Amino acid sequence: MANHLYVRSTRETRSRLHSVLLLSLAAALVLASIVLFLIARNQQSAEIAQADFETALEAEDYDKALEIYREVQANAVQPLQSGQVENPYQKTLAELESLLSGRLEAIENQLFQGQSLADADQAFILGLGELSSLRLSRFVRDLSRSYLMGETEYKILSLAIEQLADLPNLKDSIQPLSNEYASWPDLKPAFIAADQMLLQQQWYEAFAAWSELAQTAGSGTFVQDFARQKLESCKTAMYQPLLDAALDLMDQNRAVTAYGQLQQLQAVFPGDRAVEAAVEECSQQIPRKLVTFRGAIEHLVIKPLIVDPATAFDGDPYAAAAFDTMLTTLEFARVLDALYANGYILVDQTRLMTGAGERFALDLPEGKKPLVLVLEGLNYFATRRETGNCWDLQLDEAGYVCGVWPGPDGDLIIRREAEAIGILDAFVEAHPDFSFDGAKGLITLSGYEGVFGLVTDPDQLDDKNRALAALGYPELVLGPADYEANHTKVMEITRTLQRTGWQIGTSTYGMINLQNASLEQVESDWAKWQAQIEPLTGPVKALSFPNGAVLLADDPRRQFLQSQGIRVFSGLGATPYIVRNDNTVYTDKVQVSGFSLAHPGLYRLERFFEASLVIDQEARSLFNG
Template sequence: MPGNEGGGISQTDEDLVPYHGPIEHIFFHPLVIYPELAFDGDRMSRGYDDWFVTVKEFKAIIDSLYKHNFMLIDLNSIYELQEADGKKQTKAKELRLPKGKKPIVLSIDDMNYYDYMLQNGNANKLVIDDNGEIATYSVSPKGEKITSRDNEIVPILDDFVKVHPDFSLNGAKGLIALTGYEGVLGYRTNKKDAPNYEEEKQGALRIIDRLKSTGWSFASHGYGHLDARKVGLDRLTEDTARWKDEVETLTGPTNIYVYPFGSSVLPGDPKYAALLKAGFTVLCSVGPAPYLKWMPDSLMMDRRHIDGIALKTQQSKLVDMFDANEVLDPVRAELLDSMH
């Protein structure tokens, strides 16, 4: 559950009404802070143009979601886990929102700050600033070491909700989907034998603690970012166990699994059963529209990818949320065109 420090309005407010419409779920990758490093014509540029959004784009999207009456909710608040005859069951929980508001879940994938991200214009890690708040540490193209609260999804949303408490139900912010193979949140907790392992682990724990008390929750994105559809049962089971051992021990328990590559496996598949057995009852894939399917023992949800591809090719599908043409940062084309 989101903590009290995150702001937002409380679900006990009397003017809430039951909501039965679709629940949007959108996801991002860590933001591009320095477009001149992301779109610099190296071999990663195309991927950055496809899969990432810039700080400016993210801010425009959030402004527009708020203007379109969306309200952030915690994915964990829409279901209940019950046990009957020794079997786990998922039950829908009534969602109550202020009249006219529409629920949206926001997730961030791969906020691990992988090695490749450090060279390509993302932050290096999350840190806690002098006021005890989450900020980023990054290195500018000129080599300046910068601590900022104005260039990543977490601090931008934290501050947005402070100013607009009616953008968040019960202080909910977003869902952070982490792998483990290069550590978490910029801390290399994967290197258990490294001399600075304990320091890295304590660093990660401090951030996780603060995130959890300010409305953020966590999901598994697998340990090694494997495609669940393509790998065998044994490999998926091993990968899941390793995630639980190395990452869940830091984040705390979660029921949510976010498939890497927007992949998925279906009920009836032994791999689906293996994910359930590992404790994942909410399984998130990727799709073009809100999709939520309740199974007796689990729930499947699609998320919409918000990135360069979506901004350039899915304008009409996104129009309920924002005008993609207005959001698209011209700096992408300016930089990439200048490379030819």
């Protein structure tokens, strides 16, 4: 009996479970059907809404179109229903916006081309209320900015504003422009000029220009807001390059210049932590006490150094020139020791003037006397091989500028101490107080036979090979790849020099006697400089008159050179001489050479050093002239 009751109970339980499962399945099917129905209905409703919207637009029933758009927009942001993968109204909304965008773009194109809008277009704009007003307001503002930047004609801007300003849905946003834009032609040149300054990375000039425009009284809200936007863009663009440049100057031991630049930057970005930290660090590197120097600013000039006295003084036709016009490497090193002991300090020639060409007072460490050092003739003509000089310059593995010359066995020797550049660089490393603000000297180049001993143009190769042949050396055979390689080497050397305190100047392209050259010859010579040398060295501001053949300030040939950017002209003389005239500076340089060492009284060298203590007696004893 018990077993019978247990079996019946189990069967009843299973039966009930089966019924529940069937009912659950049926309910699920019904629910799924409902969901699918709702999804299908939503999809169909969305498609119907799109069709109705298009119909309303075609019928110019913009109230209806706007009603449909708003309804679709509201549905598009509703959460997904159970079982939905995507909201069909979102796709429909995108389609509606595409239709509107196409029509509005066509209207914008008409306005941009200076065309009048048809009544139907104006009705479309008005009928769509905020849908058209937001976009067209933005279009007119963009057009206004474009005009101020010189990219759109005034008549196009004027016609666009006139047609849209009175439409009720655009009046609030465009009417203010209508009241202001008549004054914009007077402001347009200033906007264009400020933008050009920014493009040319004239950072502070651009900052000042945008600041002034942002505060121009009576210019209107739009102009001031636009100028403020450009001002912020300018600040964003200028911040990192100027900060990096100042930090780079600090790395080059040019703390005085860096400090001035950081103070300028701090005025634009007060409270900026990175700038404040750089100012604090830089202030620790500048001399503690500077005094204004008001005396003469001395200039010394030397030619390439003799690194191989045996070759220089071997009795050939070039030995006398080497003996009289050049120093040995030892003599130059002794000159530096004496100058340092006598309180001289190297300064950049650019410190002789401001941007306008005016000389300004030099603030130097107390007790120091300023000195500008000029190196001439580092082109290394073929004849330099006979006067015991280096044959060319190159960078060694450590990145130092080195002289290159053949040893007794014919193998090339590469040494930093073979030329004045490396000797002075090493001296300043050992005696940093010999250089004010990282200054080294001015290197004046020509283009005759090459640059730094490297032929960079076919025009130079002809002269180089004629000179080599006359001396019994094999001629050079160079192709485009060789010229390109030499371009790269010269630019790398130049960048290294400029980063380490050296400046580049010119002695004209062909080392021509400017007093004997016609204006046409001077112009032709300069054209060669600009075509062949300037792309490698950058623009120059200093010219050393070859052989001291000076041109007076009113000479048309000098005025031409001044028009090409030359601001410092220098000749030769035994006494310090500086005169400012017509945005230029003229100076005299004292030659330091074998001849001047032998006749120190003629050059008044005693104010610099004792000549007898400088002369390299061992090397000069080889000369039998």
